[in-house]
Amino acid sequence: MSVSQPLVCQLLEFFPHWRPQMYFKSSLTALSHAMEDRVLADSDAPLVIASFQKERFYRQEAHRYGRMAVKTDQVYVLAAPEAEFKNSSDIYETIAFNSQDSLNHEWHLVVISQQYCCCLVCGEKTTIDPDDRVSLAMDASRRFEGIWTFEPQVSVKAAELLLGRVLVYRPELEQKIEKARQKYLFSTVLNQKTVEECPTLANTAVDNPDPFVQRLVSYLQAGQYKLLKANKSLAQKQQKEKLLNSVTDAIRRSLDTEEILHVAVQKLGEGFGISRCIVYRCREEDTTATINHEFTRPGIPAVKGKTWHLQNNPLFADVVENHETLIIEDTQEDVRLTKTAWEQGTGEYLQNLVQNFAIASWLLVPVLYQDHLLGMIELHHSDTTSIDWKADDVALVDAIATQVGVALIQAEAYANLEDLNEQLEALDRTRSNLVAITGHELRTPLSTIQICLESLATEPDMSAELRQVMLNTALGDAERMRNLVQDFLTLSRLESGRVEWNLEPLSIAECIDLALSNVRARISGEKIPEIQNFVTPESPLVRADGEWLVEVLAKLLDNACKFTGTEGQITIIVKTNDSNNLEVTVADTGKGIEPNRLETVFDRFYQEEGALRRSAGGTGLGLAICRQIVTGWGGTIWAESAGKDQGSEFHFTIPVFEVPPAISKKSNSPNKSTSTNGRNSATSKPTKRKTKRKKKS
Known part of the structure; x- marks a missing residue:
């Protein structure tokens, strides 16, 4: 059993001209104590009705109501039970109402005697401004809306309504409550707004301490507002500091x-x-x-x-x-x-x-x-x-x-530190590979040359045929060492940016022919895979340095021959990638490349089988040199492969030469003597190539 309508709302229905005021808990506590002290100090025996929200609030004031019960037998205390509070008629009447009752959120105290009357009827404000939640969490800052007055009509009506609530929960008190009505509320229930229906009350001299108490309440209210404002300011500062700390902690993680x-x-x-x-x-x-x-x-x-x-x-x-x-x-x-x-x-x-x-x-x-x-x-x-x-x-x-x-x-x-660490690790790997590869590539031919020369020097009776074999072996390994040193010098020049590009219109078909001649001359006498050249002289002219273009083609072909068996096949094709570039492809049916290594094959000293476990010789600089050359003229180079033993394709792009409209479209080819006497000749020397480039320029 419960009553849902707040007492304040019921009271305002009878007195619509009244406007509820805002009170803090501290103010209501002071007002309640003032009203209770008046009862304790007076010799009269008044009617006292108090409604506490919960049992714990009642326990704080129980001793005061025990003292008032000595003066009067008309004391009624209402509260929501939490532990021991219950309906009782021991010292005074206690009424335990349902926690769902609207009284659970209200604060009431009504005192009516023959000399004076006053009432305090309030309901807690449950609508809280979100900005004030932190400060309102403090018990002293709880707010209430209600009526505090010494008007007889309002006090009597409030007492009547509260006694009605008491009867809802304790109907056995009907006779006692009826006596209270006759003594304090007179013969009929006050349901009018005028005093004419209560002549006894109208003729009663009411001692109204309103001025003093009003000043007290005003003082308490002003102090509470200042305290609330200070608490709110502190809460806002605390919230901002918490926000700053949370952002700082989060981003620093x-x-x-x-x-x-x-x-x-x-x-x-x-x-x-x-x-x-x-x-x-x-x-x-x-x-x-x-x-x-x-x-x-x-x-x-x-x-x-x-x-x-x-x-x-x-x-x-x-x-x-x-x-x-x-x-x-x-x-x-x-x-x-x-x-x-x-x-x-x-x-x-x-x-x-x-x-x-x-x-x-x-x-x-x-x-x-x-x-x-x-x-x-x-x-x-x-x-x-x-x-x-x-x-x-x-x-x-x-x-x-x-x-x-x-x-x-x-x-x-x-991030920069991680990049530097990766670069240092790459440099360390490069150093290790350099030491391993150069040690292997230099020591092996040097050992062979030393053995051949020692044999020639210590064996004067060696046959002419065997002597020639020794000489050819020494010369071959000397050329191998020269090529190794030449690759180091070439890559160093390209990476340092000291190369001067001599760009000119070239026939890609003639450059491929020169590269094929270079490869066949270098490995003459050895069986190589079948090479199919599908490039025709009708292909567009390209704008590049002929000497370096032949170098790229020769190294890609040499690489394809190295990793393709003699029964395999190598294919050379070109196609127009777009209006400004020509794409050259050197494809083979050889060992192939794992997909996760298609980028690393262009690194310096890269060897798929390791520096010391290789079935094919070389320094691992060829593809790195190709990348530097292609990048130098503004092209791109990449590799494609389906995986191990699936063959591989190497692609690179060259800018197409655009013939001005006023000039006849006439094919220009690279100077064959320059190409064969420069880097593309297996027997040429760096000094000769420099001489040729000076003459060409």
Whole structure:
């Protein structure tokens, strides 16, 4: 059994001209004690009705009501039971009401005697401002709405309503309550707004201590408001400090720049409760920025993935110039979005941003590190009315932006450190490979040359035929060593950028023929795979350095021969990749390449089988040289393979020579003597090639 309608609402139905007042708990406690002290100090025996919300609040005042019960037998105490409180008629009447009753959220005290009467009828305010939740959690800051008065009509009606509640839970008290009505509330229930129906009460001299108590309540209320304001200010500072610490802790846990920006924008958006918060990377010289990190409230249009224009943007320019936060309280009134913006030709763009993304107020906070711009944090207020950005809020966002800047620098420094470590590891692997390969490639031919020369020197009776075999072996290994040194020198020149490219129109077919002649001359006497050349003289002219182009073709063909069995096949084709480039492909049916090694085959000293476990000789520099040469004329080179023993294809692109309209289309071919006497000749020397290039130039 419970009653859902609050007593205050019932009372206001009878007295609609009354307006409830706001009271803090501390004020109600003082008023209640004042009313109770009057009962204890007076010789009269009044009617006392008190309603406590819960048993624990009653226990704090139980001793006072025990003392009042000595003066009068008409004391009624109501409370929601929690432990021992129950219906009882021991010292005074206790009434345990249902926890679902509206009394569970109300505070009442009514005192009626022959000399005076007063009542305090209040209900706790359950609607709490979200900004005040922290401070209202304190018991002293609980708020109540209700009526406190000495008016006889109101007090008698409040007593009648409360006695009706008592009868709901304790009907056995009907006779006692009827006596109270006859003695204190007179013969009939007060249901009118005038005093004429209560002549006895009207003729009673009411001692009303209102002025003193009113001043006391005013003093308590003012003090409570000051305390509440102070608590609210402290709670806000604590909340801001907590937000700053949470953002700092979150971004310091990660060294991933994207994760840092994502955490920062989410924490800021949630902490400030703003409509939209975005953060993006940018530099002072950037013209655009892409929004990749955003926080929005439900119903707010998203800008993630949009492009923010920075060039000729007066807002961005202002932030860059001053290195300070830019505050726009009202986008419809700020001159930077109206007059100045239109004069600079960006007004339309900024106005579109304001309208399309509902920006009523704007805050732009630069992310700086040592006066260098790293990014931007923007807070957008999208309600119909603009807001006043508080100085404390702006300072908090500035502090968070500083932390984000430090975190970004640390993340970038760590990333650079990782890159340096990888480079050092690569250099260490290169050094190890260099030592292993050069040791193997130099020691083996040197040992052979030494044995051959020692045999020739110590065996004067050696036959002429065997002597010739010894000489040929020594010469072959000497050439092998010369090629090794030549590859080192060539790669060093290419990587240092000391090569002067002599670009000219060339016939790709003739360059391929020269490369094939070079390969066949170098491995004359050995059986090689079948080579099919599908390139015709009608192929477009290319613009490249003929000497280096033949070098690339020769090394790719040599590589294909090395890793393809004699029963295999090598194919050379060209095709027009686009209007500006020609694609050359050297394909074989040999050992193939694992898919995860298609990029590493172009590294220096790369050997698929390891430096010391190789079935094919070589330094592992050939493909690295090819990549440097192709990159030098602006082309690209790559490898394709289905896997081990599936063959491989090497592709590279060459710019097509564009014949001017005024010049007849006439094919130019590379100087054969230059190509055969330069790097493409197996027996040429570096000094001869330099001489030839000088004559050619």
